[in-house]
Amino acid sequence: MLVPHGSGASRAVELSQTVVKALVGIGSVIALLFLVLGGAAIARGVSITRSRALERENRLLADEIQRMRERLVGLRDTLTRFSAREQELRLLAGLNPTDAGVQRGGIGGPSGSWSERDSLAALGPNGQQALAARVDMDELLRRANILVRSVNQAYDSLSSHRAQLAAYPSIMPTRGWLTSAFMAERVHPILHLARPHEGIDVTAQMGAEIEAPASGIVTDVKWEEGYGNMVTLDHGYGLVTRYAHCSKILVARGQRVKRGQKIALVGSTGLSTGPHLHYEVWVNGKPVNPIKYVLPDAIVD
Numbered sequence: 001m002l003v004p005h006g007s008g009a010s011r012a013v014e015l016s017q018t019v020v021k022a023l024v025g026i027g028s029v030i031a032l033l034f035l036v037l038g039g040a041a042i043a044r045g046v047s048i049t050r051s052r053a054l055e056r057e058n059r060l061l062a063d064e065i066q067r068m069r070e071r072l073v074g075l076r077d078t079l080t081r082f083s084a085r086e087q088e089l090r091l092l093a094g095l096n097p098t099d100a101g102v103q104r105g106g107i108g109g110p111s112g113s114w115s116e117r118d119s120l121a122a123l124g125p126n127g128q129q130a131l132a133a134r135v136d137m138d139e140l141l142r143r144a145n146i147l148v149r150s151v152n153q154a155y156d157s158l159s160s161h162r163a164q165l166a167a168y169p170s171i172m173p174t175r176g177w178l179t180s181a182f183m184a185e186r187v188h189p190i191l192h193l194a195r196p197h198e199g200i201d202v203t204a205q206m207g208a209e210i211e212a213p214a215s216g217i218v219t220d221v222k223w224e225e226g227y228g229n230m231v232t233l234d235h236g237y238g239l240v241t242r243y244a245h246c247s248k249i250l251v252a253r254g255q256r257v258k259r260g261q262k263i264a265l266v267g268s269t270g271l272s273t274g275p276h277l278h279y280e281v282w283v284n285g286k287p288v289n290p291i292k293y294v295l296p297d298a299i300v301d
Contacts, residue, residue, distance in 0.1 A: 065129045072136045079143050086150055093157035098150050167235035169213035170295040171259065173243060174266055174277050176204030182289040198287035199242070199280030206275040208266040210243055212257045213293075221253050227278065228269025233257065241290075244278035245269050 002011045087097050158165070180201035212233060219240075220232035227244035231251065234240050247267025257263060268275045281290040
């Protein structure tokens with residue numbers, strides 16, 4: 001029944017059961033279609049939002065991987081410079097240099113196996129970049145561990161030899177010109193006789209400072225024929241140094257001195273043609289060439 005709100009006549013509409021069922025079915029289909037389309041639209045919107053978020057995350061991840069690779073390059077350069085210092089330290093400690101292949105830590109890939117390798121490789125460009133960064137990091141970690149072990153070994157060696165290094169006559173005692181070298185035989189400039197020259201002669205100004213080339217103990221301060229005023233230092237480990245023709249001696253017998261400490265002044269006492277220092281190094285009772293002990297960069301206490 002269709003009953004109007006006003007004064008119009010009511011009307012009766014008759015629908016068969018079949019039509020009603022058809023209308024209900026059509027309405028249900030339409031409603032279901034709207035639900036499906038609405039759900040698909042919502043799902044698509046969510047998928048687009050998620051895809052955009054993933055793209056943004058991938059860009060950020062790619063940028064971060066690139067920055068990490070750049071930092072790894074800087075770290076590799078730092079390790080290379082440190083490796084050079086490590087080699088110098090090993091030489092100073094009396095150790096053999098580290099083999100170049102060992103020092104590089106076995107470049108060529110990560111040692112062993114790890115489960116993420118295949119997973120990263122399957123993630124496309126970002127995954128491959130991450131895999132390459134992982135390989136580089138493993139290499140640098142191996143190199144760093146090798147360097148740490150090597151430096152520790154050199155440090156232990158240096159610690160055990162520190163006293164011996166302090167006794168090493170590694171600097172020239174005075175500044176001047178080398179005018180006569182160490183030799184088995186030479187003609188003496190005053191006596192004109194062939195005799196051994198068991199040290200070196202360094203010509204310098206009168207009164208120039210003479211420094212101890214290493215730590216030691218003053219064992220002798222005396223006038224000796226031919227040598228004039230002479231001072232002798234015992235550095236231990238069989239090392240003894242002597243300084244002749246001094247104009248003045250500034251230390252006393254039994255005094256302990258350090259490398260670089262002033263011990264005397266250059267003079268021309270004894271058999272001498274002019275102011276100079278006659279400098280000798282004795283090892284286990286035998287004279288040796290002092291120049292062999294002078295290092296380009298002096299070891300300081």
